[in-house]
Amino acid sequence: MRKTYSPSHANRGAGLERLIDMTNQQYRNKGVADIRKIPTPVQIQSNRAGKVTGYTMKPEWVDYSGVHDGRAIVFDAKETSSKTSFPLENISGHQYELLKSWHQKGAQSFLLVSFTKVDEVYLLPFELLELYWEDARNGGRKSIPYTEMILRCDLVKSEKGYVLHYLKSL
Template identity: 70%
Template sequence: MRNIRKTYSRSHANRGAVLERLVDITNKRYCNKGVADIRKIPTPVQITKHNGRTVTGYTQKGEWVDYVGVYDGRTIVFDAKETRETTRFPLSNISAHQFELLKSWHEKGARSFLLVSFSKLDEIYLLKFERLQEAWSGYVGDGRKSIPYEDFVLNCDQVKSDKGYVLHYLKYVG
């Protein structure tokens, strides 16, 4: 059997790190101001070897989305997604289990959404679950494989810095 060594791109591995950092800074400010308590869900790690100070392992496929919390007396649950595309957001960026979790919580009254960053355009949008669900139904039914950028511009709220918050997304969570 041949030994195949996998390599990875650091830029791919850190995809979404900038957006998540902005969300983390904003969430800390929301918490400090008493506005909301929103926490980042850590990515699970499977440890394969522990030898003294050296630990070897790999990140597992998460069963959750990135963030969960409470705002205005209701649960919010969302994921932060980043794309380098400029004309569309590929739905393949969302795993089926993430969609199902957002759907389940939405059906039980939580505010579910995605924060989508078009990194090359330096624009971030809040995509409410209802809009995501419309696009997803076409995606799983051999329809469209992405959401056009124009749909974000026309139907989503663009999230910007406002009132001392780096990324004031809660202003659009109704």
């Protein structure tokens, strides 16, 4: 897989999301799954003479949701420029709680984490995220080591014609 990530802070995550969106379209086209990007909510402030002004609101959902093999899927896409760990501060409390709630109800809940400096994407299952999240809440480590991602998470690659074949790991 070639690097397609933008170095600008404003577009952080846009490259990974583009790859996921292309893959999700492939999944839909082949009838494998229906997974969609959830748009960020916008608060309209005014609409004068066709000129709309507003601002993006704090999202209360994760980036993606859908269904695969009759089972709900919810996940978020995250990027880090660190070569050594994935900082848990990249996840908001509401995102964690949503993933947890859906996981408890039988959904496939996870993160797709891109380590941009090494051009690798990992599927971080909710169970491992929960282990580190709860440990951090109790004063433990505030990140997941890259070495742990290598050992306990699936590396997501382009294969079988899919841009980023993450469903293979579920």
